[in-house]
Every structure is written in C-alpha cells, then in structure tokens.
Amino acid sequence: MPRRPTTPAWSGLVLAALTFLVLASSANLSASAGGRPLRYLAGEMGTLDPAYIADAADVQLLLQLYAGLTRIDELGSVYGSLAEGWTVSDDGQTYTFRLRDNLRFSDGTPLTSADVRRSWLRVLDPATGALAPDVLTVIDGAAEWRSGVGSADAVGIEAPDERTLIVRLRHAASHFPALVATPTASVVPPTADNSPDWQSVGDFVGSGPYRVDRLDGTTLVLTANSEYVAGPPPIGQIDWLAEVDTSGPEAFVAEEVDLVNVFAGDASWIAYDASLGPYLHQAAALTVQYFGFDTTRPPFDDTRVRRAFLLALDRPRLVELAEGSAATAATSLVPPALWPDSVPEDEAPDPDEARRLLRDAGYASGADLGQITINATSLNVAPAVAVWREELGVDIAIESMDFTDFLQVLPERPPQVFTINWITDYPSPYALYGLLLLPDAASNYGGWTDAEFVRLMEDAARATDPGEQRSAYLAVEAEVDAQAPVIPWSWDVSHWLVRDGLNGVGNLTVGLLDLGRVSWAD
C-alpha cells in the first residue's frame, strides 16, 4: 500500500492560494456577467428583426442585440466590429472586408462571411418586405433585384471564404463603412427567414453585446452575450423598461431608472434644479423634422409651388416660437453634427417672391390651389399653416394619424404635404439625402426625381477628402433648396438624465447609444 506522503508545511498554503484564485476567478466571471443592472426607460419594445426597424426605438433596441461589420463608438466614430478591417479598390467601388476569427452568434453557432451575405440579401429580398432595404441598394445589382429585373446572384456581395466579404458598389461611396454600421445591415442567425416569428423573446439568438433573456412584465431583460465580438459587455443586465408609473424625471428621482430621455419641457427646469441638474445632459440629436411634398401630383409637382411654400416661411422665427429650446431651425436635411464645419446658410424668407412664384405657376392666389391637406403626424404644423394661410391665402386642412397607420399610408398614398421626424441611419450626409430623396429610396415618400440631384449625390459619395466632401454636399444642398422637394423645419435637441458613474454613454446621440460600451464606474 503506498504511503501517504507527509504534507509539507507550504502545501496547505498553496492549496489555500489555489482555492482562493479559483474563487477569485469565478467571482471575476460573475462580476462581468452580473453586477449592477442598468435600468433604461426606453419605451415599448417594437420588432426584434432588423429588417423591420420602423422607428428610433427599434434602432435603439436592435443596436444592443445585433452586430454588423462596423459599429459607431460613443463619439460617432466608425470602427471595425465583426470586421477587423477592410480595403478599398482604387476606383472606390469594391470593399473587401476581413472578418475576425472565431465569431459566433449568441447561441454559439459560428458566424462567417456567408452569414453577412445572407443577412444582407435577406434585407434586399423583395419577399422579405424589409422597411429599409434602400440602405443597401448602393450595392451593385441590389436595386435591380428589388425592381424585379435582376437576381440575388447578381447582387455584388461575395463570400469567397469564411472570413472574407467582397462588396461591389454601384458607384464609389466613401460612407460605406459607416453605412454598414446601421442595424438594418447587422447579421442575423441562420434561422432568420421571412416568417414574422423566427425571432422571439423566449428563444432569442443574436450577435450584439446583449441577448434577450426574458420579458418581465413590461420590462425586457437583456443579458450580456458572452459570444459578443468585443467580449461580454461590462454591465451584465439591462432592464429595458417600457413604462413607469410616473414621469421619467420622477422615476429617476425615485431611482427606478438610471437612464432616461426627458422632454424639453422638463429639461428647462431640471437644468436649474440643484439635485437633478447635475444629471441632465444635452445632445444635438441626429434628427431632422421636415415637411415633404407629394411631387407626383398637382400642385406640388410644380417646383414653383413648392418654392412658394418654402419662401413664405421665416423658419428661424417660427421654430423658436413653436419649439423653444427643444429645437433649432433647420437649414438643411442634414443635422449640424454631420456638417464638419458649419451648416449651410438658410434662404431668407420672401413672401413677395413666394406669391410671384404662385402666380407664375398659374395660381393667381393661394385659394386657386384648392384645399391642401397637411398631415401633422410628426410635428406641430400650426405655425407654418398660419403663415401659409396668411401670406399665400391657401385653404388648408390639417390631419394626423396614429403612427402605425401613418407608416402604412406614406408609401402608398402620401398626403399632399406630410411631416416627418427622421433619425439619421448612419453618420453621413448621404444617409439623409440618399435615403430620403434618391429616386429609388423607399423613404422618398414624395416621389421626387431629379437627375442633377442624382449626379451630385454620386459626386458627393465619391469624395473622400473632408473639404471635397463638404463642397460636394453643399452642391447637393443647393440643388435641394432650388427644387424644394422638402422643407427642413427643425433639428432636435435631446435631453437625458444619466445616473452618476455611468461611463461610455458618450454624446447620447439618438440611435447610436451602444450599451455594450457602457459601464458603471464603481
């Protein structure tokens, strides 16, 4: 029988130390996967499918649940997420992305370049009925497939091996790396099909920093995705609150929430409140509110009529009156944060010229236009309507719709004048001009087509130098001003209450809040 060796004096020491380190190691794991949850008053959950993102709330949620080739950091810079890098061909039309090694979906399934291709083609597939396929129609052959003359095979996306994705574009687009950060272009698991219930709360598989764990009452509970490309996020659990019993500020005071977007009306007093004021932060949101015209039907198929409506408005004065500190008058569809230097100057209001243009268009007075219907679903139209009535003599009826009804009507039968509150898809002027006004854009609700605009947009997309980009987009802006398919109205300012010690929320830009990069200081 072997003898049991005599235990040396240091052996207990080593055992204890090893035991401690094992415990410490497991404590470390639980600290990164658990700890203090973040309670975010986000509003009601919408879709879990990136193909059906309908509004800013959807963007905010799906950004936590899915990853794309690139991602936007908390200051708005693009970085490689699933892609460790990429190269661009000399003509700027071919991007070759190199994916990171050993990528996985949240259920452990390997994630390869074929999944990226499949995800993008799914968005482009007319059978999917995606809400924003036009985000990807800069890819060669994509628009043709969507219009029924091409095929999926002809779309310029190749996955020659598991870590390489080659994308051919219709034209050079220096904003493409930013574009693929948009959640619509994120990567969905192989189970994704065109059925409405392939993804569910109870059986969620994603690729982002968080995965859906459960629905606790009205609160969606997100837990850290241990397979996330950047590793599990520091905060182990996000409580995605749909509602609270009181107001957002009251819930913050009661410590029921840690992060909440507050109305400008509340922000005005919170800014001076000694106890709440330190937690109030302001961000120039990447949003624009604008009037759009149905340019396919009289009278707004006539540029002179649209210009008349534009020139009648003293937008700086009217927006100040209507929105107060909640917004500033917009001089462009593109929010200031996306104009590297300064925003374009506004055209001075000129009611006399507006009336002259109406006469030139064959309308002796505004009354000759017939009754104009304005849909006010997305903004307060009363000030503009008052001016159009007063200055142009137009007979106007004001209508609105529930948001879901409005979404349905816009592409099918847009009102003569409609109102939109738009959140930028990705940080580039192209995201506004292109997705709202290019002829094949799904959200070009007014049906505006302008060959010069298309040419100028291609020039702008090609530009890589910042100065060259600015000049190009100023030319685009000038064309939009001259043709007036839309009237930019205001740029929002958003206000947030942020619990002390929450790091990484950056500039709190709406639509770009990546909670995977957020941590508690303690």
Next chain:
Amino acid sequence: MGRLSRVTAPLLLGGLLGGLLAVLVVAPAPSRAGGGFADLHADATFGVDMTFSATWTGAPPDRVELLLGFGGEERLVVPVELVSGQLDYRRDLADGYVPPNTPVAYRWRAIIGAEVTVSPERSLLYDDDRPGLDWRQARIGSATVHWYDANETIARRFGDLAGDAADAAADLLGHPLAEPIDIFVYDAREDFQGAVGPGAREWIGAAAYPHLRTVYMWLEAGSTAYLDTTLAHEVTHVVFHDATANPFHEPASWLNEGVATWSEVGNAATERDLVSLEARSRGGLMAFAALTDQFPIDARGANLAYAQGATMVDLIIHDFGTDAMAAIAEAYRFGATDEDAVLAGTGVSFQALRDEYFAAFGVTEPDPVEPLPLGRSDVPIPPQAGVEPAPSAEPQPAPRESQDAAWWLIIGFVALGVVFVATVVVRSRRAPRPAGGGER
C-alpha cells in the same frame, strides 16, 4: 434603421356623450363615385371605448377612413376596413386619455381612385357617464355648472364666482371670456381623478382644460375658501387662453400660472412671503427660464414656481399697471415670443425685469447647474486592421477584464501571503512555547 420617430406627446382621444347612447342616423351622403355612407352610428363609454359604425353602398372603395376631431381643427384619420358593406371602428380609450366634455366631430371618407366621398360631419359630446354620477346642470351667467348628489348649492355658487372671476380676468388681460365655460363639480376624489386623467398630479384639487373651456372641481380638496380661490384660478386660465390664443407659441407657464395665482385674491401677498422665505433661508429662487414649460415635480419647487409667477405678475402690475398685462396678452395673440411680449407690455426688456425682480428679493437670478461629466467608455475597441477606419485616437484604458484580472491577481498574492503567515503562526502555536510567553 433610424427612420421615423414617433411623436412623443400622447394623442388626446375623444369620446362620446357619457351614458347616453348617441345614435345618429343620417341620410346617405351625396356620392360622386356611385356610393354613399348611411346609418352613421356612434357610441361611447367613459374611459372604456368609443365606437363608430356606418354602412357603405356602392362599389368597394380603395380606402375608407374615419376622421375624428377632438375640439380643435386637426382631424385624426383612421383607416377602417369595409366588410360586406359595413364599417365598424372601436377606439380603446385605455390607449389615450380623453377629458370629459370633449366635443368629438366625426365624418367618414371613401376614396376611389381620384374620387373622394365624404359623409356629413357630426358632432358629439363625450361626457362622464360613470355609474352613480347623476349629473344635473344649470346655466349661471357665462358658466354652465354640472353637479351630482346634493351639491347643487355649492355648484350654483361656483357659477356665480366663475362670472366674477372671468370678469376680473378680462379686466386684467384686456380680453373678454370668448365663449361660455362648463364647470363640473366632483364629490369624491376617485371621481375627480378619473375625470382629470392619469397624468394629473395626485395633489391637485381642480383642473382646467382651456381649449375645452371646461373646469373640473373636487369638493373635498380643501376648505370653502380654498375652493373659491381655486375656482377663480382655473377660470382665469380659460380667459388667459382666450386672451393669448395664437397658432405660434404657448405663453410661458410662469406667466399663465402667475396670472391665475395672482387672480385668486387679486394680489400676491402670500406668494411674496413664500418667495422671500425661499430667497432668504431655503434653497434659493428659480430662474424664469426654468419656469417656461413644465414646473418642477417636487412640492417645494412647484409651490415656488407658482409663487414666483404670481409675484412677477404683481411686479408688472405694480410698476406698469394692468394695461401692461393687456398689452402682453395682445402681443402673444400676434405671435410674440415671451421676451417680445414682456417688452411690448412693459417697455423694458425681460432681462431688466428679471434683474429688478431678483434684486427685490435680495438675490441674483440663478445659472443652470453644471452637469456632471460623462465618462468615456472604458470598453476597448477590438484591434483594427486594414486601411480604415481610424478608431478614436485617444488612449484607451486597459480592458476592464484585464483590469479586473490584475486586481484579483494582486488580491490572490496578498492572500497567498496571508495564508503563508497564518500557516507559520499556526505551526508556531503548535510548537512548544516558553512558559508565560504569548503573542498577539
């Protein structure tokens, strides 16, 4: 992604005449497309739902819509599916609060190609028809008072007081009450809270919806004197609404509430005491920029907001007379900003007026509170390769996991030392020790 953003303000929904089944049957509407609406019917239950129905004769339209108005000129358009010539629409009022006494205008619209057919517009009144509320009413001057149970006496007194309050407010603001008002007198707290809606603060004892020209009173809110002054406050809000109505800008809350509070007793003596106390010994006063929209949520802040509004109005009246108030109201009607309205009324800038106000209380106007800094993310960006992009140039802190691991390693080694020392100590304890020896 990104896309459209929902409008954040809740949509006010309408309802129909409470308790009474409002049934309207109209002749078929004239049709330009070979079809027409008939059998228009509407019904509602307070706080539950409202329903609309009609029949359509003729070829199926491309689209049928119900247009609903809730007291303003804007119409909410609701698509409704035509099923075998029948149109039915139900609005769940749990999705949106509607104040009682809201007039609801409705009409149907059918679209066939370029042809549009509409029914005549009908108007209904959404009333509070909850069981047990046996409403009676009486017209007293420019007010119609509504009460139930044994509250007729006080309701009638409210009618008299409302007339007095409206006259006083009209004198102050240089603008008459534009149309009659309704006053609903509630007995029980639950009844009152149900009427004023879920958004109302629990402590309020009365409320006015000026655009509906309606005031809601709760009899158990306080003493008779309190109720009387509160009624004057709410009626003044309606007159203020009339006197400043414009499509451009909502006047500052401090002015609206200040005028209403000042009008409770025709001065601001009580409020001045409160403001003086706050200025001297408590948390200080608030900037008027903080009082332009919503008031603070805490009781102290809310009370101070009302008091500052009233004392500012008192200052204007004292220095510039009631004509100044009328001129301010008139400026709003023509689309002035808050600053321009004050200037138009007093001839001095709002800044100068505020300086005088705060000086009178021995303080200066506060500045906004500096926000706490927002920390940069301490989550490392994964290593990049290739020609683009240029990730943040700022130096990144060590990854959290690495930091944590290093920390635990240090603890581990410290623990290792502790265990080593403990082992030595234990062994030494077991060793023979000299008598009388010991260690701590």
